[in-house]
Amino acid sequence: MAFWTYNGLKFGIKSVKFPKENDFYDGFISSLKINEEKCLNLTKKVNERERKCRECELVCPTKAINLSNLSGEEEIKEGAALKVIDEERCIFCGLCIDACIDVTDSRGIGAISYATGLDFNIRPQNYTVDKKIFKKSLFVKHIDTGSCGACESEINALNNPYYNMHRLGIFITPSPRFADVLLATGTFTERMEEVFLNVLDNIPKPRFIVLAGSCAISGGVFENETAKGAKDLKLFALLDNENVIALPHCPPNPFEILNVLLLIKNGGLK
Amino acid sequence: MNHGKYKFLGDYEFIWGPVRKGVSESILFNFLSSGEELHNLEITAGYKKRNVESILAGKRNLYEQILLIERISGLHAFSASLSFCLGVEDFFGLMDKIHNNIKILRMFFAEFERIRNHIENLSEIAESTYIQVPSALYAYHAEALKQLSHKYLKSRYLMGINEIGGIRVNLSLEDIENIFNSARLIVNKVQGIIKKNMETKSHIDRLKTTGTIDLKTAKRFCAKGVVAKSAGISLDLRINRPYLLYGKINVKPVVFEDGDAFSRYMVRIEEIGQSLNILEYCCDMLKRNGFRYTADYLSRQKEYEEPKDLEKRYLKDEKSKHGFGYAESSEGAIFCYVKDFDGNIFKKINIKYPFENNYKLFACGTKNTMMMDFNINETSYNFSVAALDK
Ligand code: SF4
Ligand code: SF4
Numbered sequence: 001m002a003f004w005t006y007n008g009l010k011f012g013i014k015s016v017k018f019p020k021e022n023d024f025y026d027g028f029i030s031s032l033k034i035n036e037e038k039c040l041n042l043t044k045k046v047n048e049r050e051r052k053c054r055e056c057e058l059v060c061p062t063k064a065i066n067l068s069n070l071s072g073e074e075e076i077k078e079g080a081a082l083k084v085i086d087e088e089r090c091i092f093c094g095l096c097i098d099a100c101i102d103v104t105d106s107r108g109i110g111a112i113s114y115a116t117g118l119d120f121n122i123r124p125q126n127y128t129v130d131k132k133i134f135k136k137s138l139f140v141k142h143i144d145t146g147s148c149g150a151c152e153s154e155i156n157a158l159n160n161p162y163y164n165m166h167r168l169g170i171f172i173t174p175s176p177r178f179a180d181v182l183l184a185t186g187t188f189t190e191r192m193e194e195v196f197l198n199v200l201d202n203i204p205k206p207r208f209i210v211l212a213g214s215c216a217i218s219g220g221v222f223e224n225e226t227a228k229g230a231k232d233l234k235l236f237a238l239l240d241n242e243n244v245i246a247l248p249h250c251p252p253n254p255f256e257i258l259n260v261l262l263l264i265k266n267g268g269l270k
Numbered sequence: 271m272n273h274g275k276y277k278f279l280g281d282y283e284f285i286w287g288p289v290r291k292g293v294s295e296s297i298l299f300n301f302l303s304s305g306e307e308l309h310n311l312e313i314t315a316g317y318k319k320r321n322v323e324s325i326l327a328g329k330r331n332l333y334e335q336i337l338l339i340e341r342i343s344g345l346h347a348f349s350a351s352l353s354f355c356l357g358v359e360d361f362f363g364l365m366d367k368i369h370n371n372i373k374i375l376r377m378f379f380a381e382f383e384r385i386r387n388h389i390e391n392l393s394e395i396a397e398s399t400y401i402q403v404p405s406a407l408y409a410y411h412a413e414a415l416k417q418l419s420h421k422y423l424k425s426r427y428l429m430g431i432n433e434i435g436g437i438r439v440n441l442s443l444e445d446i447e448n449i450f451n452s453a454r455l456i457v458n459k460v461q462g463i464i465k466k467n468m469e470t471k472s473h474i475d476r477l478k479t480t481g482t483i484d485l486k487t488a489k490r491f492c493a494k495g496v497v498a499k500s501a502g503i504s505l506d507l508r509i510n511r512p513y514l515l516y517g518k519i520n521v522k523p524v525v526f527e528d529g530d531a532f533s534r535y536m537v538r539i540e541e542i543g544q545s546l547n548i549l550e551y552c553c554d555m556l557k558r559n560g561f562r563y564t565a566d567y568l569s570r571q572k573e574y575e576e577p578k579d580l581e582k583r584y585l586k587d588e589k590s591k592h593g594f595g596y597a598e599s600s601e602g603a604i605f606c607y608v609k610d611f612d613g614n615i616f617k618k619i620n621i622k623y624p625f626e627n628n629y630k631l632f633a634c635g636t637k638n639t640m641m642m643d644f645n646i647n648e649t650s651y652n653f654s655v656a657a658l659d660k
Pocket of ligand 1: 032059062064065089091095096
């Protein structure tokens, strides 16, 4: 065993400095931005509301794009501006980027592009407390409600030396009774919905629910009349009084998961 | 639950699941145990059933079907989409039209996925025998592979690469070489850890003779993939029924005889080395074939996506036509059968993962083993509940 201890020490510290620094790796992406100046609908003036090009909207497999929300027509609904690209639905398939490049014919750069940074809005509805609620370490209980396994793999990755979430005082716990956060992945299948509510019942308040991955939020690529993730009406009503945080993408990157857990732990949810 | 004839005086039952420890997939285990020894195990799956086949039938086009198939089991995204694409290409008779360079690229990513999955499994196995340092080191290198794929392919799990007739991501020869060189460095480091780990007695001893299955049992349950290979059955589609260009290279069967967790561990280790050689072969071949960019081989989608054309060709007289594709994933063969093309999508898609048989075998193979070794045993099978439940 001393042999491995020596080898472990020799390997050195490989963890990122995040959140002190945003030292994301090469090629890290966390969102999709639309450059409205480049979008054909705004560069070439057309009749209002009559959009000329709808390629990206048509191609999107998760209906994440809504061009009616392009600037000038931005409507305010429940306090938040409607976005052209709905972060909660996007799975980063990149189809819209390709489609936009094809129509704008602009040598590889269209109006839509990948972006970095973790600045999306994750504040739960009805959430008013701004201060830190959890004084010590944060304990997370994970539940799989019908995922593909990639989301689990990303959560597991947080334990590897690169992210090393233990250094930040965040731990996965086997028991819901010790948990502060319920981290749910998957589409909320019929059989798991009941199990989910049961686990939730056992978690003491104050508590947070993080819906990780587009599957859990709206069903993602599985979305149809029956699979709607937490948007399923029955479940949605039951979670009304909870602090629910939607953590989108398919699967969410470990940096994003870590970021959300840290914000819960330290307070300051935007 | 009914353990019936297995129940002896003093045995007690307990259930574990569907929500288990740590971060794991939902499945229910019902144990019958006398404390130390496990006398019977019943497995209840189906908690995660998402009815993928009916959701697939509601998609708008073939690419949306690929996106969903990739996400049946995220860790086998590339092999699954490959078997679907091959099935569809078989249906449309595109098999011969696909350029060799595309076939080579598909082999390249399939082997990349295999390497990544095996290294992740080595990490889990090391953890199950409580040696944390090697486990962390393996996990670190698996992470490096995921970052590598994210850098070049914009996906950590090789999603969104395959498409009917080709590869969607635009990559240059230089990119492929960079991926290969970085992957080689990573694998070399992993092999260094494996070598040192072989000398760690507490690790190896716990794997040896754990969860042994004999050849007869393996055959009776039609074991698949790594499990079959570890029990003396040479079962590898790359060798037995070569697809893509696997027929041109000499893939040697990796077979071990003992059928225990150690044999499964060894199969994975051997396959990592083998896959690295295939990556190298792919890189060389691409260079020799004068490959420059994947964009040069963009599938001529229009050719087969023109609805009128399709109607003429497929809808009238070829109702009974079907396509069949398969690919060897890191855990065994994935088969895909497609039928009923309606001009946009396939209404009937049957996809079969290797886990169903292996679960039955696992339940049988754990009888009369030690409770303590359950975790090692389960990890060495590397199941995907998501693929089992679909
Ligand atoms: S990346 Fe894919 S899912 Fe996201 S907005 Fe674009 S088309 Fe839609
Ligand atoms: S959100 Fe995506 S990665 Fe996560 S479980 Fe669903 S399909 Fe898999």
